[in-house]
Amino acid sequence: MIRKDRAVVWGRFVRTRSGLRHHHPMTRKIEEAQPTWFRLSEESWNEIREAYRNGATAKELAVRWKVSPSSIYRHAWEGGWSKKRSADADARAHAEAIAEEERADQTRPDPEAGLFGPPxxxxxxxxxxxxxxxxxxxxxxxxxxxxxxxxxxxxxxxxxxxxxxxxxxxxxxxVTIETIDLETLYDIVMNKDGRVGERFRVDPDDPGPRDPILVRYWSHRYAEREAFKEQIRRVRANARKAACRAVGLDPDAPLPGF
The missing domain is CATH 1.20.5 (Single alpha-helices involved in coiled-coils or other helix-helix interfaces)
Known part of the structure; x- marks a missing residue:
């Protein structure tokens, strides 16, 4: 920790004419990024050139590669890194790559074509x-x-x-009812081991199409159940009327409290 002009400086610092200031060697901020004092390799400059031609700005590349924007402008001027010049070439190369992929897709054998034999x-x-x-x-x-x-x-x-x-x-x-053997017919009628019910089982959450036979079966079962409920209601109503007549009450009169 160093105090100078009532300012406290932590970590690394550099000396300038105005005094001491903190040095950020790896910051990504443009205003604080300091350029490197060594020469980059040819491979690094090739990557910078490709990024510059593909739309990156000199300031962005300066922060990324720790060089000054003026160095990038100088290399761009000397090497002819013109974005306008390379735009048409890049567009043509991209179109050619897409056309090559389409030609490859057309010549690539279809995996489903071999599922059936030749006509x-x-x-x-x-x-x-x-x-x-x-x-x-x-x-x-x-x-x-x-x-x-x-x-x-x-x-x-x-x-x-x-x-x-x-x-x-x-x-x-x-196989018909007349020709089927009696043992098999007995197993079907008695629903042996629950196999008949399992055969007619329907998943209510299945959104797929229903088999017409299953639809007919369950419609018939529903109609039978509703008919049985109606029969039970009639039996109970007749029993109530008979009980009312036995004690001298009018069976059609409304019940008290209703």
Whole structure:
């Protein structure tokens, strides 16, 4: 600590004609940054040149590199670091780089293109066969899983399932109530192990489309429950009327206090 003219100076200081003042060797403020007293390397000046040509000001670079702004102006004048001259060249280089990326994207093979086989003569005949389309979609889903394209694999699996349902509707059900074996029918009726209820379970938070069969099932269950509630209400109302008549009261009269 040094006292001079009632001023207290802490840390490092420098001597000038007016006295002692504090020296900030690594400050980022322009008004306090002191230039270095050594020559920068050619590599450093190359970085300064690129930054200056890309829009940085001499004062900003002076603070960053600890040189005086006049040194940067002098090097810019000697080396021809004109921002106007380099602007068109930089713009052309940027446009060429973007065009090169677009050409690379066009020539780069699409990872989803290999999920399906090459088009063949059987494609036209396959259009009328949902079962064949289901098999092809499932095979493509397997290839997508191997390629770690999980989103595409899930979409293809759903597509295969949709084609499978279409094939079942077109060809008719393979098993009917009349042809199904009694043991399987018994398990279905008795809901053995809760597997039937699990098959018809619906997640209320799932925003996806509902299967029409599940919609019909739960609509029927809701109608049955409402009919049962209505039947209970009628039984209770009839019992109340019978109790009123037994004690000589009018069953249709309003209850006291209501």
């Amino acid at each position: 063949g003569a059987d494609d036209e005949a396959m259009l009328g066969d949902p079962a064949a389309l289901a098999e092809q979609a499932m095979a493509a889903s397997v290839r997508a899983m191997r390629a770690r394209l999980f989103v595409e694999a899930e979409k293809l699996a759903r597509l295969s399932e949709a084609y499978g349902r279409m094939a079942e509707k077109r060809g008719g059900p393979a």
